Amino acid sequence: MDKSKLRLFHTTKEVETHFDSFLDTVSQGGISFRSGLSAYLESAGNGDMAAKLKQINDLEHKGDELRRQVEHELYTLALIPDFRGDVLSLLEDLDGLLNVMEDTMGSLDIERPAFPQELHADLRKLAESVAMAVEAAVMASRAFLRDIQSVRDHLHKVMFYEKEADGQSDKLKRAIFASSLPLAEKLHLRRFVDQIDHIADEAEDVADWLAIYTIKRLD
Amino acid sequence: MDPTIFLYLSSGLFLGWSLGANDAANVFGTAVASRMVKFTTAAIILTIGVILGAIVSGAGAAHTLSKLGSINALGGAFMVAFSAAAVVAWMTIVGLPVSTTQAVVGAIIGWNLFTGSVTDYSVFKTICATWIASPVLTGFFSYFIYKGVMKLLEKSRIHIIRLDALTRIGLVIAGALGSYSLGANNIANVMGVFIGANPFQDFHAGVFEFSGLQQLFLLGGLAISVGVFSYAKRVMLTVGTSIAPLTPVGAFVVIIATSLVLFLFASEGLEYALASIGLPTIPLVPVSSSQAVVGGVIGIGLIKNARNIKWSVVGRIVVAWVQTPLVAALVCYVFLFFLQNVFGQTVYNPSQYRLAKDVLVHRGDAEDAKALADVIGKSFPTSGQLKSAIDKALPDLDAKTVLQLVDDSLVEEITVDPAKFKVLEKLNVIEAERLDALRTLSGKTFTYRWQLIEALANQTPEWKLKEKTVLNKPYNKEIQKDLDLVMDAYVAKMK
Numbered sequence: 001m002d003k004s005k006l007r008l009f010h011t012t013k014e015v016e017t018h019f020d021s022f023l024d025t026v027s028q029g030g031i032s033f034r035s036g037l038s039a040y041l042e043s044a045g046n047g048d049m050a051a052k053l054k055q056i057n058d059l060e061h062k063g064d065e066l067r068r069q070v071e072h073e074l075y076t077l078a079l080i081p082d083f084r085g086d087v088l089s090l091l092e093d094l095d096g097l098l099n100v101m102e103d104t105m106g107s108l109d110i111e112r113p114a115f116p117q118e119l120h121a122d123l124r125k126l127a128e129s130v131a132m133a134v135e136a137a138v139m140a141s142r143a144f145l146r147d148i149q150s151v152r153d154h155l156h157k158v159m160f161y162e163k164e165a166d167g168q169s170d171k172l173k174r175a176i177f178a179s180s181l182p183l184a185e186k187l188h189l190r191r192f193v194d195q196i197d198h199i200a201d202e203a204e205d206v207a208d209w210l211a212i213y214t215i216k217r218l219d
Numbered sequence: 220m221d222p223t224i225f226l227y228l229s230s231g232l233f234l235g236w237s238l239g240a241n242d243a244a245n246v247f248g249t250a251v252a253s254r255m256v257k258f259t260t261a262a263i264i265l266t267i268g269v270i271l272g273a274i275v276s277g278a279g280a281a282h283t284l285s286k287l288g289s290i291n292a293l294g295g296a297f298m299v300a301f302s303a304a305a306v307v308a309w310m311t312i313v314g315l316p317v318s319t320t321q322a323v324v325g326a327i328i329g330w331n332l333f334t335g336s337v338t339d340y341s342v343f344k345t346i347c348a349t350w351i352a353s354p355v356l357t358g359f360f361s362y363f364i365y366k367g368v369m370k371l372l373e374k375s376r377i378h379i380i381r382l383d384a385l386t387r388i389g390l391v392i393a394g395a396l397g398s399y400s401l402g403a404n405n406i407a408n409v410m411g412v413f414i415g416a417n418p419f420q421d422f423h424a425g426v427f428e429f430s431g432l433q434q435l436f437l438l439g440g441l442a443i444s445v446g447v448f449s450y451a452k453r454v455m456l457t458v459g460t461s462i463a464p465l466t467p468v469g470a471f472v473v474i475i476a477t478s479l480v481l482f483l484f485a486s487e488g489l490e491y492a493l494a495s496i497g498l499p500t501i502p503l504v505p506v507s508s509s510q511a512v513v514g515g516v517i518g519i520g521l522i523k524n525a526r527n528i529k530w531s532v533v534g535r536i537v538v539a540w541v542q543t544p545l546v547a548a549l550v551c552y553v554f555l556f557f558l559q560n561v562f563g564q565t566v567y568n569p570s571q572y573r574l575a576k577d578v579l580v581h582r583g584d585a586e587d588a589k590a591l592a593d594v595i596g597k598s599f600p601t602s603g604q605l606k607s608a609i610d611k612a613l614p615d616l617d618a619k620t621v622l623q624l625v626d627d628s629l630v631e632e633i634t635v636d637p638a639k640f641k642v643l644e645k646l647n648v649i650e651a652e653r654l655d656a657l658r659t660l661s662g663k664t665f666t667y668r669w670q671l672i673e674a675l676a677n678q679t680p681e682w683k684l685k686e687k688t689v690l691n692k693p694y695n696k697e698i699q700k701d702l703d704l705v706m707d708a709y710v711a712k713m714k
Binding site for chain 1: 253254255257373376377378379380381383384466467523524
């Protein structure tokens with residue numbers, strides 16, 4: 001017999017901790033992304049950006065590991081049979097957020113898009129909205145695990161920040177295409193604005209599914 | 220030892236198998252169906268619990284059904300157990316939860332009808348009451364308990380994983396206790412009719428002692444376990460998923476509501492406890508766990524979404540409840556006919572019923588004695604014939620008194636054999652003073668059972684029944700238990 005099955009409460013505590021650490025990691029990913037973008041805009045070539053990129057890489061790895069561990073535990077210990085499928089999808093979706101943030105940072109580092117100085121303030125705002133959307137999605141997920149009634153209190157925030165991000169990206173793209181930059185550069189910058197905004201869209205997807213899981217649990 | 224006894228015992232084992240396959244769902248149905256406890260885990264816990272319950276506390280409940288019929292031939296006992304088992308097995312195969320006890324009661328009534336013995340038809344009223352009272356009460360309890368638990372969980376903010384672990388532990392503990400009482404309460408139904416023909420000898424190994432009765436019950440317990448492992452899953456799934464979808468917390472609430480209803484409405488211990496501190500008692504209602512669990516699941520279904528309840532399944536289950544005792548009686552009657560007339564087996568040993576004048580005098584019914592002058596002293600081969608004779612002479616006498624008169628008229632010719640004292644002493648149950656009273660009657664013969672009881676009561680107040688009140692119930696029950704043991708020793712139940 002699997003030894004872990006014998007220490008029921010000990011295992012429970014461990015799985016709980018793994019869940020919490022995973023959510024912490026996703027949340028930290030959001031913060032790290034925001035400060036990483038800031039570092040890039042301030043001085044693309046210096047060590048700050050490299051440190052932030054490494055940080056988000058590490059977080060992504062850690063997130064993957066924790067997700068696999070929790071998934072493994074949920075299945076081998078046959079935990080929460082009624083919501084196991086939903087919780088697994090939730091974990092995958094949250095992990096997806098980390099992946100997109102890591103990808104975006106990676107692309108910034110490789111492609112080094114040259115954002116004109118006058119766009120920096122709006123870009124920071126966009127990154128702020130995206131990070132807030134991620135954070136609200138994490139809060140909603142935490143509530144789903146511990147306090148199902150307050151999930152809705154967080155979900156509406158995700159939607160709000162996603163809308164904010166959409167508005168900001170729209171404004172940025174208009175500014176880019178109204179500028180005198182060469183078309184190739186415009187398209188390059190547009191791609192990055194879209195990619196950053198896409199993180200908020202992913203957070204919204206997480207929230208949409210979470211709303212359905214919540215209805216299922218409350219039914 | 221006659222080897223054919225094992226052939227007869229086989230139908231008891233068949234009944235054990237049916238009980239395990241069907242009634243296990245009352246204990247672990249919701250837990251297994253909600254996937255909180257693996258079927259194998261549940262089956263192992265059930266096996267251990269049932270066997271322990273049967274061996275440790277099974278003997279206490281062994282006399283509950285014997286009042287219903289005075290089955291006095293092994294052939295009859297075989298067929299009663301077989302018909303009950305066949306009906307429950309059929310219900311199990313179609314996956315419907317029914318009460319094994321009710322099947323046995325039905326089969327005994329079939330035997331009574333076939334042999335012309337008297338049946339106390341109030342038992343039917345009791346069974347009908349369980350069909351309604353058990354599910355309604357449990358449904359009510361599970362409805363409100365579930366609402367309360369959900370409110371509590373909202374406030375407590377327990378992590379989903381911790382809640383999962385707590386629910387699982389709750390289900391396992393409740394299941395283990397339920398398995399124990401399943402074994403303790405039902406082993407008598409499975410093996411009870413064979414106690415009089417127990418082929419096993421007491422077994423000693425140093426301080427370790429294993430009585431013949433315990434060996435018989437162990438065998439029955441094993442049969443129940445085989446039933447659990449081989450076929451219990453289907454009925455479990457009917458209870459836990461087919462009626463209405465059930466969450467793990469819901470599964471736990473159903474089990475708790477069932478136990479609570481059994482405890483509040485069927486526990487004489489609670490009745491006594493309430494009465495002894497001067498509180499009004501809760502009326503005892505006949506409840507059965509098979510019926511209670513179904514009500515519990517419906518109760519939770521009503522909270523979540525009444526449209527989720529599959530009323531067609533509920534309807535099939537209710538029809539099965541009604542069918543169980545009726546079909547068991549019919550099957551038993553028909554099969555007894557074949558067993559007796561085709562296979563030439565004895566299904567009934569002729570007995571003699573003779574109404575003694577003393578019974579009536581003893582009861583202080585001088586008027587009745589006059590009216591029954593023609594019946595008194597006459598011998599009847601069956602209890603049914605004596606009953607119709609009494610009914611004819613005294614049509615106004617209430618049914619309960621008639622049944623009591625008939626019971627008191629069975630001629631048993633009990634001789635207090637001194638050789639049996641040792642056996643009774645070894646049981647270590649009967650008080651010394653009571654045994655001494657029995658010794659003073661050594662060698663005497665009593666025509667009727669009540670005469671022996673009266674003689675014992677005259678010897679010492681220790682054997683005297685107290686007035687029938689709630690507070691005296693446990694005391695009287697204890698005397699009754701001792702009397703049953705004495706009767707088991709002196710009356711050859713099965714031939």
